[in-house]
Structures are given as structure tokens and as C-alpha cells.
Amino acid sequence: xxxxxxxxxxxxxxxxxxxxxxxxxxxxxxxxxxxxxxxxxxxxxxxxxxxxxxxxxxxxxxxxxxxxxxxxxxxxxxxxxxxxxxxxxxxxxxxxxxxxxxxxxxxxxxxxxxxxxxxxxxxxxxxxxxxxxxxxxxxxxxxxxxxxxxxxxxxxxxxxxxxxxxxxxxxxxxxxxxxxxxxxxxxxxxxxxxxxxxxxxxxxxxxxxxxxxxxxxxxxxxxxxxxxxxxxxxxxxxxxxxxxxxxxxxxxxxxxxxxxxxxxxxxxxxxxxxxx
Numbered sequence: 287x288x289x290x291x292x293x294x295x296x297x298x299x300x301x302x303x304x305x306x307x308x309x310x311x312x313x314x315x316x317x318x319x320x321x322x323x324x325x326x327x328x329x330x331x332x333x334x335x336x337x338x339x340x341x342x343x344x345x346x347x348x349x350x351x352x353x354x355x356x357x358x359x360x361x362x363x364x365x366x367x368x369x370x371x372x373x374x375x376x377x378x379x380x381x382x383x384x385x386x387x388x389x390x391x392x393x394x395x396x397x398x399x400x401x402x403x404x405x406x407x408x409x410x411x412x413x414x415x416x417x418x419x420x421x422x423x424x425x426x427x428x429x430x431x432x433x434x435x436x437x438x439x440x441x442x443x444x445x446x447x448x449x450x451x452x453x454x455x456x457x458x459x460x461x462x463x464x465x466x467x468x469x470x471x472x473x474x475x476x477x478x479x480x481x482x483x484x485x486x487x488x489x490x491x492x493x494x495x496x497x498x499x500x501x502x503x504x505x506x507x508x509x510x511x512x513x514x515x516x517x518x519x520x521x522x523x524x525x526x527x528x529x530x531x532x533x534x535x536x537x538x539x540x541x542x543x544x545x546x547x548x549x550x551x552x553x554x555x556x557x558x559x560x561x562x
Contacts, residue, residue: 306337306500307467314367326525340501342511345521351504359385382467388476390457392445399441405464431463451482471503520557530557
């Protein structure tokens with residue numbers, strides 16, 4: 287079991303630990319303007335992520351799942367309906383909701399430590415906190431995040447010196463250093479080779495079990511959704527609408543050949559029309 291370093295669990299004036307977020311998506315529809323016409327992407331979508339819950343959004347490629355994540359992250363506003371975090375309407379990005387994309391998007395001129403430090407540095411500039419105690423606390427948090435994802439020995443490496451899996455660990459550390467109330471994951475392992483992907487799935491499950499922030503994961507991999515999530519929300523083709531919610535109370539760590547997961551996989555595939 288990966289233990290969360292104490293510095294990432296303790297309250298501090300510079301970076302208070304946030305409670306896990308509750309997310310409410312209510313009757314959300316969304317469309318894009320394309321060549322003068324409206325392209326529907328989401329259709330009357332409603333669901334809730336309870337505090338500390340791991341929810342996977344599963345559906346065909348291009349159905350609108352990533353668009354929904356952007357609405358939850360506050361990067362876009364829905365055409366209709368509302369999205370709330372802990373009862374407050376989401377009107378823009380917030381440090382409590384951290385997004386990890388499929389591409390880790392690391393700054394190539396920064397070291398691993400420098401990439402993870404972006405959040406704490408931005409926070410210090412925002413609040414004009416530059417005293418020695420705050421600087422020391424920020425260093426401790428960065429060190430703790432690197433330890434958490436197993437990259438302490440690579441702190442001074444540059445992105446071009448990392449494997450794909452290591453680069454994605456840096457992206458996770460960059461998210462975790464900010465004490466997210468909600469971790470938003472947009473197919474974070476989609477570009478990794480199969481062995482690295484399996485390893486990263488296990489690491490993510492352990493991190494979440496220890497830290498217990500809320501997680502919203504977009505994937506089109508049925509097995510990944512069932513290995514990680516407490517609940518899987520299944521979407522239709524575009525415009526995406528919710529066709530099923532599948533609860534998964536299998537204990538962690540989960541195994542691909544668990545008969546319960548095999549049965550749930552058949553259930554989900556049936557909901558996707560793939561039960562042939």
C-alpha cells in the first residue's frame with residue numbers, strides 16, 4: 287500500500303487540505319456551433335459524485351465524455367442545465383478541481399521538480415507569500431508528491447529523459463501537490479503501453495484509497511472503469527445521454543479475472559450494445 291506522506295495530509299496556512307468534493311450535474315445539455323449549425327454533444331445528463339467517490343464515465347469514443355469533464359472543470363459552461371461543486375455553481379476553473387489529461391503536457395525546459403512546483407509557485411504569487419516558512423512548506427509538499435508517485439530519484443530529470451509512464455506520474459504529482467478536492471482524469475493512460483497502463487491503474491487506485499479525494503474518470507476501456515471505479519456511468523453515442531449506472535462494490539485491490547468483475551463487464555457491454 288502506498289502511504290500518503292504526512293505533509294500532504296496536514297492542514298497548513300499556505301495550502302489547507304480540502305474536503306473531497308461533491309459534484310452535481312443537473313439536466314446538462316451542450317452543443318457546439320459548427321459551420322453555422324448546432325452540433326448536439328450532451329443531452330439532459332444528470333448524475334452526482336459523492337465526496338470521496340470514484341466515478342468512471344464510459345462510452346463510445348467521441349460521444350461527449352471529455353466535453354462533460356470540461357464543464358465539471360469549469361473550462362466551459364453548459365448550454366443548458368447546471369454543474370455544482372459542494373452546492374456552489376461552477377463558473378470557472380478552481381485549484382480544488384485538478385485535471386489530468388491523456389497528454390501529460392510537461393514543460394520541457396523544467397525539471398520534474400520544476401513541473402510539479404508550478405501549482406505551489408502560482409499559489410505563492412497569487413497570495414504574495416514569499417517568507418521562508420512558506421517556501422520550506424512548498425518544498426516539503428513537492429518532495430512529498432514526488433515520493434508519493436515514486437519519482438524522488440528523478441526530481442532533477444527533464445521530460446525528455448522520462449518514459450511515458452514516468453511522465454504521467456509527474457502529471458499526477460503536479461495534481462496531487464495541490465490537495466485536490468476533485469481529481470478529473472481524461473483518459474490519463476490512453477497513450478501508454480499495456481504493461482505500463484496496468485501498473486499505473488494499480489498506482490492510481492492505491493493513491494485514491496489513501497487520499498480519498500473525489501475522482502471523475504473518462505475512459506472508453508470497460509475493464510479500466512471496472513478495475514478503478516465505485517460506479518460506472520454508461521453513455522450513449524453522441525449526443526451523450528446516460529443509459530445506465532453500474533455500481534461496483536468489489537474490494538480493492540481488484541483483479542481482472544474476478545468473477546464479479548467478469549459479470550459486470552458483460553452487463554456494461556450489454557448496455558453499450560456489444561454483448562455479442
